[in-house]
Amino acid sequence: MELSSAVDLITGKVVSLIENEASLLTEVGAEIDEIKLELNAMKAFLDDADRRSGAVAGSETDNQWIANVRDIAYEVEDVVDEFMYHFNKQQQWRGKPSRFFLKLIHFPKNLLLRHRVAVKLHGINKRIKSTAERNQRYRDFCSQLRKHDEQIGGENHSKIRMKNLGENALFLKDDDLVGIDKAQGELLGWLMDQELQRTTTSVVGMGGLGKTTLVANTFNKQVVKQHFYCCAWITVSQQYVVTDLLKSLIKELYGKAKETIDPAINLESMSYRELVEALVNFLQPRRYLIVIDDVWSIKFWEEISTALPANNMGSRILLTTRIGEVASFKFGALNHVLPLQPLPFDESLALFCKKAFVCEAGQCPPYLESLTIRLVAKCEGLPLAIVALGGLMASKNTIAEWTGVYNNLNRELNENDKYFDRLKYISLLSYHDLPYRLKQCFLYCCIFPEDHVIKRKRLIRLWMAEGFVEPQKGTISEVVAERYLAELICRGLLQVVRRNGSGRPRECKMHDILREFAVSISKSVKFVAKSNGMEEVEEGGIHRWSIEAKEKGIEAGSKAALSRVRSLFVFAVDETSKTSFNRLPSGFMLMRVLDLEDAPINELPVELTNLFNLRYLNLTRTQVKELPKDIGKLYNLQFLELKRTQIKDLPAGIVKLKNLRHLIAYCYNVNTHAFHYALGTMVPSNICLLNNLQALSFVEARGDFVKQLSKMTQLRRLSVANVKETDEKNLCLAISKMVHLEYLLVKSCDEDELLKMDALESTPPRLEKLFLAGKLEKVPHWFNSLDNLTNLYLHWCRLRDDFLPHIQALPNLGEILLLNAYEGERLDFLEGFQKLKYLRIWSCPRLKEIVIDKGVMPGLQVLSITSCQEFATLPHGWESLPDLNQVTLYNLSPGLMQKIWGSDGMDQRTIRRIELSRQEGAEAVFNMTGWLS
Numbered sequence: 009m010e011l012s013s014a015v016d017l018i019t020g021k022v023v024s025l026i027e028n029e030a031s032l033l034t035e036v037g038a039e040i041d042e043i044k045l046e047l048n049a050m051k052a053f054l055d056d057a058d059r060r061s062g063a064v065a066g067s068e069t070d071n072q073w074i075a076n077v078r079d080i081a082y083e084v085e086d087v088v089d090e091f092m093y094h095f096n097k098q099q100q101w102r103g104k105p106s107r108f109f110l111k112l113i114h115f116p117k118n119l120l121l122r123h124r125v126a127v128k129l130h131g132i133n134k135r136i137k138s139t140a141e142r143n144q145r146y147r148d149f150c151s152q153l154r155k156h157d158e159q160i161g162g163e164n165h166s167k168i169r170m171k172n173l174g175e176n177a178l179f180l181k182d183d184d185l186v187g188i189d190k191a192q193g194e195l196l197g198w199l200m201d202q203e204l205q206r207t208t209t210s211v212v213g214m215g216g217l218g219k220t221t222l223v224a225n226t227f228n229k230q231v232v233k234q235h236f237y238c239c240a241w242i243t244v245s246q247q248y249v250v251t252d253l254l255k256s257l258i259k260e261l262y263g264k265a266k267e268t269i270d271p272a273i274n275l276e277s278m279s280y281r282e283l284v285e286a287l288v289n290f291l292q293p294r295r296y297l298i299v300i301d302d303v304w305s306i307k308f309w310e311e312i313s314t315a316l317p318a319n320n321m322g323s324r325i326l327l328t329t330r331i332g333e334v335a336s337f338k339f340g341a342l343n344h345v346l347p348l349q350p351l352p353f354d355e356s357l358a359l360f361c362k363k364a365f366v367c368e369a370g371q372c373p374p375y376l377e378s379l380t381i382r383l384v385a386k387c388e389g390l391p392l393a394i395v396a397l398g399g400l401m402a403s404k405n406t407i408a409e410w411t412g413v414y415n416n417l418n419r420e421l422n423e424n425d426k427y428f429d430r431l432k433y434i435s436l437l438s439y440h441d442l443p444y445r446l447k448q449c450f451l452y453c454c455i456f457p458e459d460h461v462i463k464r465k466r467l468i469r470l471w472m473a474e475g476f477v478e479p480q481k482g483t484i485s486e487v488v489a490e491r492y493l494a495e496l497i498c499r500g501l502l503q504v505v506r507r508n509g510s511g512r513p514r515e516c517k518m519h520d521i522l523r524e525f526a527v528s529i530s531k532s533v534k535f536v537a538k539s540n541g542m543e544e545v546e547e548g549g550i551h552r553w554s555i556e557a558k559e560k561g562i563e564a565g566s567k568a569a570l571s572r573v574r575s576l577f578v579f580a581v582d583e584t585s586k587t588s589f590n591r592l593p594s595g596f597m598l599m600r601v602l603d604l605e606d607a608p609i610n611e612l613p614v615e616l617t618n619l620f621n622l623r624y625l626n627l628t629r630t631q632v633k634e635l636p637k638d639i640g641k642l643y644n645l646q647f648l649e650l651k652r653t654q655i656k657d658l659p660a661g662i663v664k665l666k667n668l669r670h671l672i673a674y675c676y677n678v679n680t681h682a683f684h685y686a687l688g689t690m691v692p693s694n695i696c697l698l699n700n701l702q703a704l705s706f707v708e709a710r711g712d713f714v715k716q717l718s719k720m721t722q723l724r725r726l727s728v729a730n731v732k733e734t735d736e737k738n739l740c741l742a743i744s745k746m747v748h749l750e751y752l753l754v755k756s757c758d759e760d761e762l763l764k765m766d767a768l769e770s771t772p773p774r775l776e777k778l779f780l781a782g783k784l785e786k787v788p789h790w791f792n793s794l795d796n797l798t799n800l801y802l803h804w805c806r807l808r809d810d811f812l813p814h815i816q817a818l819p820n821l822g823e824i825l826l827l828n829a830y831e832g833e834r835l836d837f838l839e840g841f842q843k844l845k846y847l848r849i850w851s852c853p854r855l856k857e858i859v860i861d862k863g864v865m866p867g868l869q870v871l872s873i874t875s876c877q878e879f880a881t882l883p884h885g886w887e888s889l890p891d892l893n894q895v896t897l898y899n900l901s902p903g904l905m906q907k908i909w910g911s912d913g914m915d916q917r918t919i920r921r922i923e924l925s926r927q928e929g930a931e932a933v934f935n936m937t938g939w940l941s
Contacts, residue, residue: 082534082551086572087128089598089621188222191346195226198344199297199324200235205342206318208325212335213348215521216392219328220301222348227299227326230893236324237294243301243459245520250311254283257298257315261290287315291323300327302459302520303334313339350389359391360384363398363500379410386417386434392500392519393434399499400438413437435522438499439529448476449492450501451535453518454526455554457579461505461515466605466626468493469647469670473601473624474575486702486724510776510798510822552601555579574621575601580608604630605649617641627653640664650689652676657690668698674706674727683759683781683804688729696720704728705753709735717742724774727753731782733762740767750774756782759804765790776820780805787811798822802829816840827851833878834859837885841865845891848872860885872896880904 198209211219224241226232233239240260242253255275278286298316303309316325318340329335335345351359360380362370372380383401387393404410417437439450449471456462468489471477477485477492496502497513501522505515518526530536537550540557552575573596596602599619603626610631616622617638625642626649633654640661648665650673658673673689688708695704696716704720705727707713714735717728723746731739731754743752749772756763763782771790778794781803791814798820808831815821816839823846833856835849844865849855855876860883868889873879879900886892897904 086598188218188225191222191348192226195222195326195346196229196232199226199232199326202322203342204320204322206316206320206323206325206340207342207344208327208339209344209346210335210337210339211326211328211346211348212332213330215330216390216519217348217350218391219330219348221391223299223301223326223328227297232297235295236297238291239297239299241299241301244304244308245302245458246304247458248308250308251278251280251283253312254280254287254315258283258286258290261287261296284315288317291315292317292319293321294319294323295321296323298323298325300325303327303329304331306334306337309334309337309339351391351394352389353384356387356389356394357381357384359394360387360398360401363395363498364401366402366498375407376410379407379414383410383414383417386414390434392521395500396435396438399501400441402498403441432521432525435501435525438501439525442495442499445476445478446492446495448474448535450496451526451530452476453502454523454530454538455536455552455575455577456518457556458520458523459517460579461517463515464490464493464513466649467516469649470601470603470624472669473647484702484724508799510820551575553577572598574598575603577601577603578607580606600624602626606630612636620644623647625649627655629653635659635662637661643667646670648672650674655689656687658692660692663692663694663697665698667700669700670703671695671698671701672703672705685803686729686755688727688755703751705751714738714742718745721745722748724748725751727751727755727779729755730757731755731761731763732757733764736764736767740765740769743768743772744770746772748772748774751777751779753779754781755779755803759783763805777801779803787814791815792817794818796820799825801825801827803827805829806831808832810836812837819843822846824848825850828853830855833857837861837864839864842867844868846870848874849876850874852876854878856880858883860889862888865889867891870894872898873900874898875900877901 195209195211198207211223213219227239227241238261240257242257242260244253255278258275296316300308300312316323325339327334335347337343350356357380358370360383361372364380365372383397384394387397401410401413404413417434439447442450452471452474453462453467468477468486471489471492472485477489479485480488493502493513493516497504497516501518502516503519504513505517506513508514527536527538534551536552536554538554538556540555550573553573554577556579576596576599596613596615596619598621600621601624602616602619602622603624605626605628607630610633612627612632612635617636619642622642622645624647625645626647628649628651630653635650635655635658637659638661639659640663642665644667645665646667646669648668648671650671652675653673654675655673662668662671671691673691675687677685677687686706688706690710691707691713693711693713693716695701695707695713696719699720699722701720701723703725704723705725707728708730709728709732710730714728714731715738718738718741720726720742726743726746726749728739733756739754743749752772752775754763754765759782761782763780763784765780765784765788766786768788768790771793774796775794776796777799778797779801782805784802784805784807786809787807791811794815795818797818800815800821800823802825804827807829810832811830812835815824816837818840820843821841822843824844825846825848828851830849830852831854833854835855835858837858837860839861841864845867847865847868847870849858849872851874853876856878857880858873862885864885866889869891871883871886871892871894873883874896875898877900879897880903882897882904886895
């Protein structure tokens with residue numbers, strides 16, 4: 009029964025809304041007070057229900073009662089938001105000239121509005137009373153729930169433990185690879201044998217067995233990457249457009265091979281036949297590996313096979329599927345089938361312990377051994393179920409709690425259960441165990457299309473805008489939201505796709521099976537509606553609308569229906585939709601979130617500035633050229649994302665957005681190695697009046713902006729461009745006051761302007777990422793005080809003195825990128841750099857050699873040296889780097905490249921294999937990966 013996944017997704021929010029904002033409803037105070045009592049009672053009931061782990065089935069009567077309460081809660085939210093909408097419009101009029109006269113005009117309207125609201129609320133109160141007798145029903149039901157809690161061991165969710173586990177999970181490596189050694193060995197054998205004919209290998213098994221995990225881990229191995237000239241990965245899924253997949257394949261293949269597509273070719277306008285021809289021409293002379301993930305029918309192979317030539321060069325095709333018929337199909341002369349089976353018990357146990365006992369380094373405490381064995385047995389070797397159950401048990405502290413979970417599983421599962429049903433129940437058990445705010449956050453992820461990679465920052469900002477993040481005294485909402493994300497990852501409900509240098513998740517996604525569950529739940533509780541944009545919106549029934557547009561534009565239905573939509577996402581999922589509409593439907597009134605990232609629009613709806621309730625506006629990578637001049641009417645806006653748009657100037661009205669927390673606006677230059685690789689946005693100089701801003705990026709310093717900047721002591725992220733030498737004093741004074749600053753980017757007005765930062769007397773203590781772009785006379789004296797710095801990027805600094813001694817002792821430095829940053833001939837890494845993982849050196853024109861002493865940067869994983877024409881010898885001492893697994897040397901001195909080409913004088917004992925490729929405009933490309941013996 010959906011005890012807590014139905015009503016608690018909205019009731020807590022409505023109670024908060026009424027308490028915080030509806031104090032303006034003074035004329036209908038009695039009705040408001042009555043509804044607050046009712047909703048608080050509902051919330052108390054739901055909090056108790058949450059503590060039951062969602063494990064007790066409810067009656068049909070209870071389910072119907074929950075559905076009624078949910079609808080009432082939505083209706084209350086609509087009434088309050090609608091009143092606030094009209095009230096705000098009147099307030100805006102009152103602030104204009106002839107204020108007294110206008111007040112007289114609007115007075116009758118004000119009374120009429122309040123009367124209408126009072127009537128609506130009175131009707132809702134009567135409905136609530138007819139639904140349940142509040143005092144007796146809630147008290148009796150909650151009392152029964154508490155008795156049940158006592159029987160299974162009391163409350164099962166510790167906020168402190170969640171915080172600790174969550175923060176630990178931010179830095180965990182993906183370790184869900186227990187038990188794949190045998191299967192991976194067989195897979196590697198087929199991929200890298202001496203057979204010259206193109207072969208196809210199918211990895212087949214039911215959902216949740218880890219097919220994609222196995223293939224991805226194999227695909228990413230350096231020994232595989234170096235064996236093939238080019239590798240690419242495409243995900244098919246049940247819904248696909250073959251031309252889109254072919255275009256993605258072309259882009260990835262060219263990108264991986266560091267070759268550019270002919271500018272004369274318009275990839276987006278190419279027909280199916282032209283795309284196939286382009287792929288054949290590229291792949292025919294090369295040994296390639298193509299992974300095709302999640303194939304559901306033979307039809308797809310028939311559509312794509314002609315683009316993958318059988319070139320007798322040892323090429324390989326690797327696909328995953330749940331369908332046995334697909335796996336057994338004869339794809340060519342040579343085919344292999346690798347059926348995945350459930351994990352053996354000992355490997356299941358090892359995987360479970362890694363997830364359940366994170367704080368104990370994967371070691372099961374003796375007092376839980378018996379329960380652990382019995383719980384693992386219930387998963388029957390399904391990795392996804394094991395991960396989900398292990399993540400759930402990581403939040404349980406007592407034997408009583410563990411016993412309670414086992415008893416619930418034992419009651420619901422039996423030996424005749426199908427694997428899929430077992431997986432579904434175990435996964436939902438982990439979902440039900442979440443507090444209601446985390447339930448909201450999990451369900452919210454199904455807004456994104458299948459297999460969509462979700463960026464961490466985007467997700468947590470959306471959660472905040474939706475009101476899912478619980479305010480905590482002394483902690484900003486962004487940090488709380490990070491903990492929510494970490495908890496979902498720890499429980500196996502979200503998967504990490506990519507992490508940054510410090511180990512924090514950068515991108516994540518939902519497993520397709522878990523997404524199916526989330527979509528099903530969301531539909532049942534009216535949390536999210538998904539469509540292709542052509543269906544009409546159901547009257548009053550949609551609050552969040554996710555459109556995967558596949559046709560010509562959006563047919564939305566009546567304005568009355570749209571007025572109830574709180575969140576709108578538009579995903580252009582094929583080329584037809586990306587070129588066929590430029591306008592969005594009008595009629596939204598109470599919109600809270602408008603996310604149009606990558607949508608093919610070039611102008612905004614005229615009604616945008618009437619969206620008083622709007623908290624989040626994302627126009628990333630759209631063709632929008634300007635914001636409305638009256639943007640200041642969006643008083644509640646908190647997040648404004650304008651990355652890679654055509655917007656160059658922000659209107660003066662932006663300073664009226666007093667609740668704005670994040671303002672991100674910039675675009676990229678095509679040439680990433682040019683000084684002006686990123687272009688900032690012009691903002692009014694009095695932008696500094698926005699004292700709630702946490703992030704201000706990427707702005708042009710014009711007028712007295714730098715002087716005013718010292719008022720923004722609350723900033724956590726700052727990117728400022730067009731800085732002049734004369735700005736040093738004011739800029740450094742402002743930065744020294746920003747004690748919360750975590751990210752700082754400073755870029756001079758041009759490549760020859762001195763970037764002076766010596767006046768900075770004290771650095772922000774929390775600074776993690778530092779980006780300096782501009783000419784430096786010397787290393788700033790404060791570099792060695794950046795104890796929390798994890799990332800250092802120096803662009804066009806052209807330092808003449810050795811700067812390494814100033815940063816070698818920084819205890820947390822994990823990534824360094826130097827782009828035309830050093831004019832010396834030699835870099836000596838003599839000591840320190842104990843946590844450095846990524847070192848990238850680009851376009852240092854005089855650099856000839858690099859020396860790495862033994863014991864320095866022992867954790868280095870990636871080394872890239874690019875476009876350093878004088879670089880004449882391989883780095884000294886890299887043989888001693890135990891974790892180094894990727895080295896890229898590109899466009900270096902002709903002598904060195906010739907030495908590499910001929911392997912003349914190179915120590916073959918330390919190099920397994922070198923794959924080289926010539927290309928236009930460069931001496932050679934040297935990708936040496938997995939080279940240590």
